[in-house]
Amino acid sequence: MHYYEKKDLADFPNIGEWTSEEAQKFFDYYTKATGDGKLSEREKTLIALAVAATQNCPYCIDAYTNKCLSLGVDKEEMMEVFHVGAAMMAGITLAHSTQMRKIVKKKEL
Amino acid sequence: MDAHEQLSVLDTSCLQKFVDTLAVNGQYPLKAAGVDVLQMNICRKCNLFCKHCHVEAGPHRTEMMSKSLLEKCLDILRNNAISTIDITGGAPEINPYLEWFLDNASQLKRRLIVRSNLTLLLEDSYRHFIDSYVRNNVEIVTSLPHYKAEGTDKQRGKCAFATIIEVIKKLNARGYGKENSGLVLNLVHNPTGFYLPGSQPALAREYKSRLLKDHGVYFNDLFCITNMPVGRYLEHLQKTDSLSDYMTELVNAFNSAAAENVMCKNTLSVSYDGQLYDCDFNQMLELPTETNAHLDDFDIGTLSHRRIVLANHCYGCTAGSGSSCQGSTEKSEK
Ligand code: SF4
Numbered sequence: 001m002h003y004y005e006k007k008d009l010a011d012f013p014n015i016g017e018w019t020s021e022e023a024q025k026f027f028d029y030y031t032k033a034t035g036d037g038k039l040s041e042r043e044k045t046l047i048a049l050a051v052a053a054t055q056n057c058p059y060c061i062d063a064y065t066n067k068c069l070s071l072g073v074d075k076e077e078m079m080e081v082f083h084v085g086a087a088m089m090a091g092i093t094l095a096h097s098t099q100m101r102k103i104v105k106k107k108e109l
Numbered sequence: 110m111d112a113h114e115q116l117s118v119l120d121t122s123c124l125q126k127f128v129d130t131l132a133v134n135g136q137y138p139l140k141a142a143g144v145d146v147l148q149m150n151i152c153r154k155c156n157l158f159c160k161h162c163h164v165e166a167g168p169h170r171t172e173m174m175s176k177s178l179l180e181k182c183l184d185i186l187r188n189n190a191i192s193t194i195d196i197t198g199g200a201p202e203i204n205p206y207l208e209w210f211l212d213n214a215s216q217l218k219r220r221l222i223v224r225s226n227l228t229l230l231l232e233d234s235y236r237h238f239i240d241s242y243v244r245n246n247v248e249i250v251t252s253l254p255h256y257k258a259e260g261t262d263k264q265r266g267k268c269a270f271a272t273i274i275e276v277i278k279k280l281n282a283r284g285y286g287k288e289n290s291g292l293v294l295n296l297v298h299n300p301t302g303f304y305l306p307g308s309q310p311a312l313a314r315e316y317k318s319r320l321l322k323d324h325g326v327y328f329n330d331l332f333c334i335t336n337m338p339v340g341r342y343l344e345h346l347q348k349t350d351s352l353s354d355y356m357t358e359l360v361n362a363f364n365s366a367a368a369e370n371v372m373c374k375n376t377l378s379v380s381y382d383g384q385l386y387d388c389d390f391n392q393m394l395e396l397p398t399e400t401n402a403h404l405d406d407f408d409i410g411t412l413s414h415r416r417i418v419l420a421n422h423c424y425g426c427t428a429g430s431g432s433s434c435q436g437s438t439e440k441s442e443k
């Protein structure tokens with residue numbers, strides 16, 4: 001048994017098992033937030049894939065890779081999404097060096 | 110794989126039989142509600158050899174509808190109020206009587222569709238079909254699995270994309286795909302791998318803008334069609350050990366609203382030898398209509414209320430937004 005199993009993705013609709021009202025509200029929100037709006041469903045799907053990548057979520061990477069394929073996104077475009085995620089994570093990490101540098105400078109004689 | 114083997118492979122790869130799923134939803138048995146479309150598969154020979162082809166068509170096939178059976182179809186169409194004539198194959202243009210048939214069928218003033226892969230229409234012996242299509246106001250449906258060459262060529266063969274674009278340019282020049290020209294060119298998107306098609310309006314937007322920007326071509330509507338686990342596609346699923354994942358995806362995506370609108374409810378499919386089927390997929394799986402009907406004993410009364418013959422490949426028609434020869438079947442999608 002692994003902590004993450006591919007077949008567990010199919011369990012996602014059942015997260016409302018013990019809290020159905022909250023789950024229903026979440027799914028309504030989720031559907032609205034990820035569907036066509038001012039941004040197209042395709043644009044939102046690419047954003048979702050980037051988030052899935054940076055959060056290291058195998059379920060979401062599986063789900064959104066499939067959704068990207070089904071919307072005609074090609075593999076080069078998907079790889080660019082991962083680079084955006086990687087660049088953002090690198091940038092966020094490096095931007096936080098400000099905190100470290102501020103503290104170091106304050107401690108210096 | 111012969112039809113019998115295909116059906117048994119589909120049986121073992123589904124946790125729940127399609128008919129049981131329908132029964133749970135109170136939708137079994139499924140009955141026809143008329144015959145609005147006569148889909149005629151007039152030859153299984155094709156110049157292409159596409160990976161997703163449920164017909165397993167190719168240059169090696171020989172099955173061809175004879176002129177006398179085509180005449181029989183015309184008689185039936187003349188005597189019955191069937192609104193749409195939908196011609197498919199193989200490559201229909203390879204049937205030597207297609208042009209003659211179109212000239213006669215167009216006089217019946219029905220909606221006349223030809224499903225053409227277009228790639229033959231650059232060849233000297235076939236280019237006259239463009240005139241025939243214009244003259245007979247034929248609605249053309251052609252499959253373009255992706256708006257980029259790579260995906261399309263992987264599925265349909267080297268240079269297929271460039272050739273199709275070339276022919277679309279010629280069709281556009283004749284008025285095809287232009288709003289209000291009366292000449293309709295619809296494209297079909299089907300996934301270029303083992304996954305389901307996405308939302309039809311979203312893909313249509315993408316196709317329209319990419320094809321116009323990259324190639325200067327246009328078309329009317331895009332139909333999204335799920336690849337059916339039948340024929341060559343089924344073999345690819347099996348070979349790559351993807352069958353059970355794909356079937357699970359289809360089963361999990363079962364949509365009872367899509368099951369209400371499956372195309373067999375208003376379509377009748379006829380094969381090159383005059384045998385009648387509920388759809389082209391049943392034809393390839395050798396599952397004739399429940400009464401084993403043939404063009405020779407065509408009785409619209411009985412056929413209009415027939416019980417549809419179902420098996421597990423039918424999950425392909427009911428997954429997600431639904432799938433038919435006219436694209437997704439979800440009414441709100443259009
Ligand atoms: S999918 Fe169409 S074009 Fe391709 S081999 Fe089959 S019949 Fe021919």
Ligand code: SF4
Nearest residue numbers: 371373388390423426
């Ligand atoms: S595969 Fe044919 S018989 Fe089965 S649901 Fe689809 S159209 Fe109907």
